[in-house]
Amino acid sequence: MAIYGVALLSACMFAGVFLGDVLGGLLGVKANVGGVGFAMLFLILLTNRGIDKGWLKSKSQEGIAFWGAMYIPIVVAMSSIQDVVAALAGGPLAVLGGVLGVAVAFAFIPVLTKMGSKTPAVEQSKK
């Protein structure tokens, strides 16, 4: 049943958000610390386990997949309720941030690829 998957997803979110709140309280930051990230981790662990052990049936998986497919539409709705008028004052900041972020990330690809191809080579030479 689709609702089983949706309920699992919801429970993961609550577990993650609660943990994030508790962590925030412990760190004294008055904020939710990484709740969504924890929730994602729980969902990955549980769905992988559920599929392996066979208790997460494909109908249940469809329930989770539906919300995954609603991700971009919800992001579209989210972008439509932002204070864009106020943000335009910082327009060049957004553009420059995006450009520099992409440029630096591209520069790292060859570095990491080299590292990746070296690692196995080192292991082979050890053998």
Place this chain on the structure above:
Amino acid sequence: MDLAKMFVNMFVSNGFIGAMIIVGLVTMLAYKIAGLTKGRIHGSAIAIFFGLVLAYIGGITTGGHKGFASIPMFAGMGFMGGGMMRDFAIVSTAFGADLREIKKCGVPGVLSIFIGIFTSFVIGAGLAYLWGYNDVVSMATIGAGVVTFVVGPVTGAALGASSDVIAISIAAGVVKSVLVMIMTPLVAKMVGLDNPQSAMMFGGLMGTTSGTAAGMAAVDPKLVPYAAMTATFYTGTGCLLCPSLFYLVLNMMVG
């Protein structure tokens, strides 16, 4: 019988349903336009851009701070795009990531995620500081926005950033996403983006799922899942690190 009033009332009393119709129409239009660019720009990026345009229209016409939801008839967008639905949908995207596949990707793959998030955050926070947003919350939010347009608002909401700062963080993430789509096919050869391993590094470094999926599709459709896989982890790791560790370190350095 006032038909116009009845129509408006329908939207007001069924806000969420109306929001899904609007987002559906916006998405359809966006994907039509994306088709005209022959897939060079992904429909989702155009749809998000349209969302920001709607937010601008809503803000200009009403003087409100909730974008398109400032118009009473479209207040339902505030529910669909609000924190609850957003976090729920983000968590659901983690489904489908296979731990065994992740393990195959090795140390450089994991490293790429951390390097990608760290460099983006530092660039965004640094630029925010130079632009005069020198409070730690705004710096962290804009830094997280350069990470991706999802990590930005999640971080902003967690830390209590103002809406205009959150909007900047989303805009920065959208710029990044669109740039990844356009630039990837152009620089693919130069950076050696032609095998599963480099595709995984690429996904981990860029992170924006829509950007990497569209960008890789234009290079080699077979490499898309590899890039998307690490990109899925990027957003989650970003949501975990930015409002916590990165914020705390930034707070120690600046605050």
